Amino acid sequence: MTEKIQLRNGPFEPEEARALLDRQGCGAVLFFDGVMKEVLSDGSSVKKLGWDFYEEMAKRTLEDLRRKAIDRFDLVDLVLIHRIDDQFPGDLIMTLGVSSERRKGAIQAIAWFMDELK
Numbered sequence: 001m002t003e004k005i006q007l008r009n010g011p012f013e014p015e016e017a018r019a020l021l022d023r024q025g026c027g028a029v030l031f032f033d034g035v036m037k038e039v040l041s042d043g044s045s046v047k048k049l050g051w052d053f054y055e056e057m058a059k060r061t062l063e064d065l066r067r068k069a070i071d072r073f074d075l076v077d078l079v080l081i082h083r084i085d086d087q088f089p090g091d092l093i094m095t096l097g098v099s100s101e102r103r104k105g106a107i108q109a110i111a112w113f114m115d116e117l118k
Contacts, residue, residue, distance in 0.1 A: 007083075098113075
């Protein structure tokens with residue numbers, strides 16, 4: 001079975017997440033691409049983004065969030081590919097995909113997952 005939560009070193013294409021998502025019987029398929037900003041909401045500029053974390057624990061936490069989102073919003077599937085190497089403005093950081101029989105749960109799940117992730 002292909003992992004639905006992937007932490008990656010290096011760039012990836014959003015289509016990779018799209019290929020992982022189970023869509024069978026779904027009326028809603030949504031994706032969110034997170035891109036590194038150059039200027040934050042407080043006006044400060046960012047030249048580079050790096051990550052400092054314990055990979056095994058991060059993966060477990062993300063798997064738990066995945067399971068909660070699937071249960072809470074009645075999703076068919078949820079996939080996440082997230083870069084863990086250094087990124088620069090304009091780089092694709094992550095792609096999150098959800099599928100559901102109905103659009104309301106899919107839309108809510110994307111917002112909820114991103115709030116929990118941040």
